Amino acid sequence: MSTVEEVNQDDDSTRRDFLYIATAAVGAVGTGAAIWPFIDQMNPDASVRALSSAEFDLAPIEEGQGITVVWRGNPVFIRHRTPKEIEEAKAVPMSDLKDPIARNLNAPEGAEATDVNRVVDGKENILVMMAICTHLGCVPVGEAGEFDGWFCPCHGSHYDTAGRIRKGPAPTNLEVPPYKYIDDNKIVIG
């Protein structure tokens, strides 16, 4: 235990130490806050954020055809699948899938990667997904690969007719963006 005299002697320097620490703390907080605008300015700006949804007409896409549209600067595949393609996709047992999760932002999280979970129920002929290989971001080539779906030429990933990864280095199925039908033949992505 310290005596009263010792406390008095140390009183001044203790007060100073407190002042130094308090000032340093206040300075650190201020510097931290001042850095934020310089970091945040690199985030998407208001005009980019405003462009988050886009509308697309499906009517001109015939069976067995696909188009690539642009959403938020990224390519999106919209494919009008043939009954054969749908059958093929449905026939795949879950155990054959490399990634068993649907990766569909419209389906419940963690939903199984069944064919129907990759599309909108009742609109199974239309497959909408990001044209971005989940390996390192190349655009896969359509109607190609060992599973009649998509094939990424960059590093050899094979996707099936539901856009699910079957072979190659890509870790997950092609992602399905958030979209909904506003009428029978029109969708809004985003």
Place this chain on the structure above:
Amino acid sequence: MSGHSTNYEFKNPAVKWLDSRLPIFSLMKGQAMDFPTPKNLNYWWTFGGILAIMLVIQLISGIVLAMHYTPTADLAFNSVEHIMRDVNYGWLLRYMHANGASMFFIAVYIHIFRGMYYGSYKEPREVLWMIGVFIFIAMMATAFMGYVLPWGQMSFWGAKVITNLFSAIPFVGDSVVTWLWGGFNVADPTLNRFFSLHYLLPFVLAALVFLHIWALHIPGNNNPTGVEPKSGADTIPFHPYYTMKDLYAIVVFLMVMAAFMFFAPNYMGHADNYIPANPLVTPTHIVPEWYFLPFYAILRSVPDKLLGVIAMFSSLLILLVLPWLDSSKVRSGKYRPMFKWMFWIFVFDCLVLGVVGGNPAEGHWLIIGRIATFYYFLHFIILLPLVGLMEKPKPLPASISEDVLAKSDAKSS
């Protein structure tokens, strides 16, 4: 810097390892912490530190703004407005950069006048002073080109008028101007090269600042008495004494800047620069940014084109030979009764030139401008050499300590 001669024993093994291979820690300790500094520096001496911070603020905010700015005549104006309206905190960064430029000049003018009053340019600090003049000139060039980038009316016409100064050069003037423009008018190519140079020059500036500090650390700081430190009793280590004092002054200075940035962000700018550049319509009054006004006034005070340009550049370059124009052996204006008056008249003269520069060159403004220009050169060429020979300086203190003691005695009695 001459830090390699000092050998410190660092306790941390990693620091020790690195320092024995690249002595940056020794350098820091010797030049930024233990550096012996006169103990009587007043607050006018904090502007060096303030300027260093301003350079850093301008560099960082500028680099960040360049991420969103488009240096094309068609898009420049709108890209600045895009920064102001859409980019996250874009308005903050742009107002910081624009007002930062003005605050930078306020600080540099105070810094220069402080050097003049206390004779900081005198032997052995001539090179330090001359590098300072080059820094000032580089700052002006950088600021001028930066002001062109928003591509408003004042940007455009300021660029046109200032680049046209070079047309005064005999024989090759017109070719030089065409070369500067990259065309037959200020246009896209001009804007592009100004952006490139505006980005480059600050780094040149930073290099010059490095030389400036190096040249400062050879003789050490001047001080309000102008008497060199004689013993250890006259100096204190830079850290923590001056680091803390400078930091305090920096925060106070930044408060003034923040007040402008947040509550009067366009006060130091010009309304016309919110009108997109139009090569077909000249604004009624072309006024450069306030920090150029004194030099602009000198330019316009001379009725001849070439001589006006020469006068303007001379008014800057004459600063380079200032150490040899002042004949007095006494450094500090404190001990020079006549010079002290002359100094304040000179400051007043510069302010008058500033006011004249902001007004149209006609009527009484023209006359006042001519008198003030005449006095500007009179001060350097005639008065400074003469007064040094004529005046009888007050007795100098034997040392800094003696002066400090005398002052504190006077205070306590």
Place this chain on the structure above:
Amino acid sequence: MKKLFKSLAIAGILGALMSPQAMASGDGPKNAKNYSFSFEGIFGTFDRAQLKRGFLVYQEVCAGCHGLKLVNYRNLAEPGGPEFTKTEAKAIAAEAEVNDGPNAEGEMFDRPGKLSDKFVSPYPNDEAAKAGNNGALPPDLSLITKSRSGWHGSLKSLYLYSLFNGSGGPEYITSLLAGYADDPHGEEKEGLNYNPYFTGNWIAMPSPLSDDGVEYADGTKATVEQQAKDVAVFLAWAAEPKMEERKKLGFMVLLYMLVFSVLLYLVKKAIWRNVKH
């Protein structure tokens, strides 16, 4: 210290005299009336209802000739502005016809405006605008309150005036719109209208506002001066949509710096306590 203050004061006054506002006087336009607006001062904010009224005036009166091309429809619903609801802003946007394209056939087409669109200008380019207005160009109003100043002449010699009253842009717009009059000398000019606040006093735009020219939904009486004020405030917002954010942040920054500087001063004093200097 006393001396320091004295020299600082002198430098301050002279510095103010040296401000860029220092420009020619001479017999130019009349000084704008110094209206007081709710957005002035350190804590000033825009009056939402007034911004909405001002938008109505812009939309019904000004937009026929003047664009607002730097403003997006989405801005109408953003905080710090008129703060229309998103649905209202969408409806406002949808009234505009935006030229878009090319479509799959390579044709340009018109579609209703979206929130992400910028305000559609009434003329496709300056030449068309001039051709439609007897050779006079109706300026875009996006930055009009920042690109005009309301103070001239004798006030200008008081450079501190602009520091505390701003550049007078919104005051100028109000004064101009409410200030049409007959020329005191009884003069008339073909295609020009007398307005003492305008540079040169003769303006191509005829007096655009009339009493009850618009009908305010909030019941405010639509006098000419009221409409002029409202639209000036709306344009002040359009020119500086981040003003409220700026002032709010600025107050916090200054408060912080005040505290920090006091602490630093105490630190400095504590460190220097044993040094005579």
